[in-house]
Amino acid sequence: MVTSGNFWAFLSANLNHFLEYTSFGNFTIGHAVMIIVGLVLIYLAIAKEFEPMLLIPIGFGILLGNIPFWGAQNILVGDPGNMQIGINQSGSLLNYLYYGVSLGIFPPLIFLGLGAMIDFSTLISNPKLILIGAAAQLGIFGAYAAALAFGFQPGEAGAIGIIGGADGPTAIFVASKLAPGLIGAIAISAYTYMALVPVIQPPVMRLLTTNKERLIRMKPPRTVSKLEKILFPIIGMLFTCFIVPAGLPLLGMLFFGNLLKESTVTKRLADTVKGPLIDIVTILIGLTVGASMQATTFLTIATVQIFVLGAVSFLIATFGGVMFVKIMNLFLKEGNKMNPLIGNAGVSAMPDSARVSQAIGLEYDKTNHLLMHAMGPNVAGIIGSAVAAGVLLSFFF
Amino acid sequence: MVTSGNFWAFLSANLNHFLEYTSFGNFTIGHAVMIIVGLVLIYLAIAKEFEPMLLIPIGFGILLGNIPFWGAQNILVGDPGNMQIGINQSGSLLNYLYYGVSLGIFPPLIFLGLGAMIDFSTLISNPKLILIGAAAQLGIFGAYAAALAFGFQPGEAGAIGIIGGADGPTAIFVASKLAPGLIGAIAISAYTYMALVPVIQPPVMRLLTTNKERLIRMKPPRTVSKLEKILFPIIGMLFTCFIVPAGLPLLGMLFFGNLLKESTVTKRLADTVKGPLIDIVTILIGLTVGASMQATTFLTIATVQIFVLGAVSFLIATFGGVMFVKIMNLFLKEGNKMNPLIGNAGVSAMPDSARVSQAIGLEYDKTNHLLMHAMGPNVAGIIGSAVAAGVLLSFFF
Amino acid sequence: MVTSGNFWAFLSANLNHFLEYTSFGNFTIGHAVMIIVGLVLIYLAIAKEFEPMLLIPIGFGILLGNIPFWGAQNILVGDPGNMQIGINQSGSLLNYLYYGVSLGIFPPLIFLGLGAMIDFSTLISNPKLILIGAAAQLGIFGAYAAALAFGFQPGEAGAIGIIGGADGPTAIFVASKLAPGLIGAIAISAYTYMALVPVIQPPVMRLLTTNKERLIRMKPPRTVSKLEKILFPIIGMLFTCFIVPAGLPLLGMLFFGNLLKESTVTKRLADTVKGPLIDIVTILIGLTVGASMQATTFLTIATVQIFVLGAVSFLIATFGGVMFVKIMNLFLKEGNKMNPLIGNAGVSAMPDSARVSQAIGLEYDKTNHLLMHAMGPNVAGIIGSAVAAGVLLSFFF
Amino acid sequence: MMISTLLLTTAGARVPGKAAQEFSEKDPSGIAMIVIAMTVVFIALILLFLVFKYVARLYNIDARNRLRKSRPDIDFSDDEHIPGETLAAISLALHLYHEQMLGLEDAVITFKNAAKTYSPWSSKIYGLRRTPNR
Amino acid sequence: MMISTLLLTTAGARVPGKAAQEFSEKDPSGIAMIVIAMTVVFIALILLFLVFKYVARLYNIDARNRLRKSRPDIDFSDDEHIPGETLAAISLALHLYHEQMLGLEDAVITFKNAAKTYSPWSSKIYGLRRTPNR
Amino acid sequence: MMISTLLLTTAGARVPGKAAQEFSEKDPSGIAMIVIAMTVVFIALILLFLVFKYVARLYNIDARNRLRKSRPDIDFSDDEHIPGETLAAISLALHLYHEQMLGLEDAVITFKNAAKTYSPWSSKIYGLRRTPNR
């Protein structure tokens, strides 16, 4: 036993020592800024309902990832100062969970569930719409060129460009392979602009279209047979993967999920992949992507540039989609022409961009419902950006 | 900047180069055949409803696994040509998911869910039926001997024999331990013959039974108490695992799932293992087993032999089950005799073989319902083949 | 072919040899005792409904873990005698599943689901109650001191003390980090005393309170706004993790789950984490913790000591909670005083200890319902012991 | 670029137990295997059979005794099979009924799916349920 | 104390394919990439377009022929778009209805949650449903 | 035969921090630990207590002010506890009701299980729902 006097000295020394372990002893301004970023995302998710399924996990993940702690620099297995707290420390919970992101496992699983949710009917009913989903990928490669001009490495530029695909899992997947350090910034940028689609797209759409074009009425889609719906995921997977095998993890899972749904004999499997499985993966991907966003890597010029490039890519993508419809109309005979106001929907950002088409369309003709027609390019845009992702991986991986 | 002339040359050279990356540049006849096999399985699953929960994932997995791509032979981590696409390439999605199969994790998890689905009541009510589930395992060891005669190694022969157990997860589990290279062929063979049970078994059953035997009426099963149902998985696990500890992963999980169900106090756990958990594992096991089936390993003489041996094992198993009932009848007094038409159900192939018993029984006596009696050997057959799997693992692992 | 005489000799030799592989050839008294322990737990779970969700998986896990088998000492990868059966053998199913426990992944996932189940309303409505949840942690550190006196190492003593937190996942998490060899004994001891809360707590509560105190009526809680409920998990996580970053895996996941619930915009995610996810993890954690309990490590003096220390910690914790309310009452003005019969609920052991408060309260005044007030300390106790766990990890990890 | 990958060993050729090696040499036709293996399978399931035969007997005696005590006026010796046959008929009926229900369920599902076709799910993982308030 | 950890390699800098290296050197502005990549994306989706255009035609011919055979009295040339427009209207209606339902669902959930507030769940993982019988 | 296995390191004895080592030597009885640890636990929860005490006050003031503005004719000073007590009673009632429901639910489940006993699930993983059309 220590003597009483010594004891109190020892006690206060140790309590003091404990304070060094607290976040207060390891706090920096960077932590504060990141925590505010996390809180803002949570606020937007709840109060404005901006992508709550993603921004709440990401926002809370940012909070978790920016709790300051002692020994953050000790990241190796068995390192004496490694307390297994931070996402970069071997043996920590967040570190284990993040392997789903860094190994590229979570995004394809989300695509599996997504495939089981998507209805490709309008696309099958009017296959021309598929091409709009190709045209809108101009945003990806336009942003790629812009990113090169900003001085990013080619692989990084590709990962940044994919923001223009308006598809979270695709962006995270490509970034995990080509630019692991930028995953956080790319994911946040992608989700931000997806949420801002109703703000970004309308001016571009109005600028590029004439009044006459905006009033074009499109033929209602025909009813699609069950056989066609079953053939679509099978043929879709074979054709797109044959052209771009590197897109297989995303395209394969997307179409597999869709086959589980459309076959109708595997309904319970489709229900599980679009239910518990996608929920669990969504939570873990959001939380860990958020936690990976640290002040040192996130509060950089690169992040600002990525946000600028994200805006560029969305603008170019919208431009590409709308202009492509106008060009196609030159070759289509009267009665088959398409309303260019559905061109923006090729970006995907489902289902917001299709709703933008509907809203702008109604502004000019109260009885011209474009929603259903815009759903076609909308789902085509998902395929299109997964193909584009495959192209980028082929070149730069 | 390159000069304009150079630019177009460079462009066409690179587009050309890109074509080398596509599947068209890496296509072989083997890929074509395998893709057709996959399409046929999907067709059978949807149009004929042959095991859709399994054949759709396996069929689509075969498609995924046979998308030709450049650099397929580069399978090591960090290998420059490893594009992380194929199931054999370290770092690819399919490669990670396949660990659930190759490490023997998925099949026991399916047994966990299966246990939570099975009702052992008829078996408990008439314990003699358990022995039919033992007799039908003759198919396994008969096919083992035949496989040895075909020149397979002992371990491989054991894995092939297990097809006669008519139980997919057991076959995949044993194959993953004893003959990893044959998993695909063994799984497809097992599921094929399970689907063909209504074709294979009736002739054997008719051949081996007399008209008098086919008309035997069995005592209706007594009501089984809750206590007996709870004791069954506990005692069942202890006794079978004590005899064959190597069967523990399968038997332990099967009986554990059943206890979760029968205890009634863990209903929500039983619901989850027979719901989302078994669904997720079913999807992943099917998809990856399918993707592991490549032309080079699947389109071989060995596969043809495995299909022949599969048929042999189902025939012997049916023979074993029916003959065993006839032999038991020699020792049973009038009124307790069993109808040998339920012997085929010992193969398991649940619930088809029990339905075959019912259907053939009704042919000879419109009021003699054998379905309930056949459910006993049916579930006993699952236990029997898991025990047989344990024996094979004890000898050859 | 061997000759007939040789054949039978060979056969009997091999059948004999096979018997050596059975459990009968490897049986010890330790196996028998452990199997009885497992059976008793299953009996208590089903017949007495003591924590069935946990004790059935743990009990059955003990049975699985104590099936004797040949070669149990061969645990390394590729070791010829490693049959991949036991939980300690590399490559076995149980060994793989146990990584969720030994790497500290499962307990935080359970906290995620738990957070999505908990309602912090009463706590928010009357924040004083939070402090009772702090006071009851005296049990943890009291048992720590007692364990030191018994001769345990400091880390082990901390892990044993956490039993007094009355929270299974916390106990397993701390034990996995500080005393992996004691996980089984600590888990069983924690669950035993949690089930015995209605037996242990009442005498202490009666001893420490006067009749006048037991009749104190508390103000009914006010209605809590949605905003407060949303702020609670965010602020709760930030404040507790800032003080004790080492508690982040538990506290972070607990509050994250709660935010998923309270935000209301991520209801489907909350439903999944408190449904299929927590079910799957509960099954796997229970089964493997059970299977890790072997005679050699469980049937020891240490286990007996751990049970004694567990009782000590529950008694001290109850003492701490009740006495703290009495002390607080000295500083509270009439009308705001708290009934010390809710002090015991600070131990958590949810919701049993709150029910004990209600039951004892009704004994003295048939109209004084304490249940709602006791729910506050009850949920505060979960936070309190996760904080205490963080303190222990900070000191001893 | 740094790519993380789980390291996996495909641990070199496992050496099967010596006994097993010998065994397959001495039993090239597999006959010994069939005899031994079937014996083991039967032993395992015969044990189960015996236990539950005995349990059932205990249970039957017990149940009858209890019934006799409570209703001493009824003869329980023979009519025991009547509830069983009824049970069988009911089970079969329920079974067939359930199969019909499956068909019905499919119809309901089809209807539900039709209604959901353009429901608000999102490619941004099904995230946004309503248009953001600009 | 022994702590198990999954070993992971962050396999050193991956070497991008030689062609890719060269490519980015020869195409610093990214123009070639845009042309090649958009070409490939279009090829992939044009293939899909062609297949389903053809499939649709087959299906339409087939459906009309069948209809003509069964109802030779009706002219199918023009009115084919009517069910389509109806379909669109119905879909939209269902869509809007579904959105309303979501609001309703929220209300129901709120009520349910209120009821469940003090339901018997357990910190010991939600285990115990009733007070043990002492 | 090639067997794949995940490689795991049971990384050798972790070295606890030097401070911790020293600490346990200087505090063999654990008293210092109790004092320090309980202090830390209390600091953490007192912080939470203070925040929510303050939030609650803000909220109360705010709520009352809003109510006063909208219904200036009513005195809000005292009757605030009435809805609270009602709430408590309702909660308890719902709680007890919910427990009863659990019992009821069990009965329903039992019935459902009975009906499902021979429903068409499959050992081939519950795959086949109908007999294949021969």
Ligand code: NA
């Ligand atoms: Na897109």
Ligand code: NA
């Ligand atoms: Na079988």
Ligand code: NA
């Ligand atoms: Na506690």
